[in-house]
Every structure is written in structure tokens, then in C-alpha cells.
Amino acid sequence: MKARALLVPGLACLVLLGATCWHRQRPAVLAAVRAPEGLGQRAYGHVAALVGFGARHTGSTGWSQALGYISKTLLEMGLSPKLDRWTDPREGIYFTNVTVTLPGSHPDKIVIGCHHDTKCTTGHTDPAHNFHFVGANDSGSGVGLLLELARVLKEQTTRRATVELVFFDGEESLSFKWDLSRALFGSRRYVRQYQQSLLDDPQGPKIRAFMLLDMVGGKDLHLDDDLNSDTELKKIVMRAAQATGHQQWFFANRSKVTDDHLPFLEARIPSIDLIDLETNNHWHKPTDTLDNIAAQSLHLVGEVVLTALPGFEERLFPAERKH
């Protein structure tokens, strides 16, 4: 991440249009889904491994090591990660997205994502923009939590939704100051590929919702009420936070965030960004280090995500036909 308070023109209208497509329903009662013991600690361990690789901006040695770590960890879980590597013609550098698909009984998907690149803090003309940066929270935390969610979601046998986990490359703006035309490379590519797949096969699987995890491990956690995120999904996540008793960490601060959820919103896919930006004192600073994140934060966000998913399914997936 990302720019604060940057609105894509027309976005609010798209969100509104998307929202009116839904039938009015009574809110689902969400039962708390407890994360397995040690989930937060294991996620923290992944972040420690990533931080050990150092800076992970696209093309760096640490970035390459992080990609290897993500793939290896998923393979060790018995999953089949897919790597999508491409060159951006204007930037002339390679990007790599990693996806893993966890089938449900319905082919349509809920996509959960994070970015794996870190902010590039080297080679800028302004010396103030060059410093040692390891991105423990931004976005080691998202990667660590998503890896552990993969382990849990793989074992769920009654889920309707197919869940796709995506580790996006190139979220961060290549220029130090936010420049939308030089950011969100991985998510834009993923959504373009999805749109092409629907042109090729209009009956193919649809993405019904997108949830983004970005800076979800802060010791002093405050996940923002992002005004770009879908209102209905935010309500479901808040109910999940209440069901698990974690509501105090959710949606106290308003923000309007430009992040990997924007390409999904522009494609009219209901999307939510769980992000701690507005009061994050370590954002894009040398202090975004392991000692400023906490396993407990990763654990509680994991519980809320696991509790919210059945709410997303209830809201967005057609009821099973009874014969």
C-alpha cells in the first residue's frame, strides 16, 4: 500500500450498482469459527522467514527467495501453487503472481489475496526515500496469514465456495510517491485474465467476492473502515468480528484506500480490503519490523476471515436446490 484518500472516478457508482443486484435477505447468523491453536504463531513464523530475506521489491534477491518460500510452503501442505510470470512492456521487469485453488462444491469463487512485494526503498533520486526496509507488516503479514489460511481451508469439506488464494506481485508503486499507473500490476493482470476467461467461456466460474489482507499483523492493530470497500461485505466482516469477540480491532477509523481490491471493484466484483493504514505509524518506514507485529493480531484476523467466509457464501452463493 498505497495511497490514502484516492478515489477512482465512478467507483462509488459501480459499487452501488453491484449492491443493488443482491436480493434483500435477513442477515445470516454467523457462528464463530475458531482458528486452530498456533495459527497466529505459525503465520508469524512465515513473516520472520520473509523478513529474513530482506527487501522483497520486485526483481530483488529477497523477492525471488520469498516466491520460492511461498511455493515451497504450499507444496509442503499438499497444495498445487501456480506461478504466473510476465513482463510489463513499459517497465521491462518480470512480475510473478502465485495462486492456489481450494475447491468447494460450487465452481464459483471467493478470492482472498495479499501482495508479496515490498515497497522499493532503493535507487530513488531523493535520498530520504532510500532506507533499509523489510516490510514485516507490509506485506509479510498478509503472506504469512494467507499461507496459514490455506492450511485450514484445505481441510474444509463442507464449503460451497471454491476459494482461490492469490499472492499478488507489484502492488507497490514503483515510484516512491504513489503513482497508480505504476502500481497494482499483479491484481490488474489477475482481473484481466479473469475477464478474458469469461469472454472465452461465459458459463465459466465467476468470482463472487474478493477479500484483501494488507497489513493485518500490527501489534497495535486498527483495521480501517475503507470507504472503497463493499458495504455489504463490511457488514458481514463486522458480524464475524462480533461473533468472535474481536470487534474492537475493526473499522474504528475511516479511510479510502487504493489497493489491490480496486481492479476487482472496477470489474464489479464485491470486494473488501482489510487494512491497517490510517493510524499505522510504521507504514513505509524502517520501523516496519518483526517487533512491531504480533502473532495475536494475525490469529484474530484469521478467525474473523474464517468466520466471515460462510457469511459471504450465504450472501453470494445460490442456495442448493432441493429435489
Ligand SMILES: [Zn+2]
Ligand atoms: Zn505498502
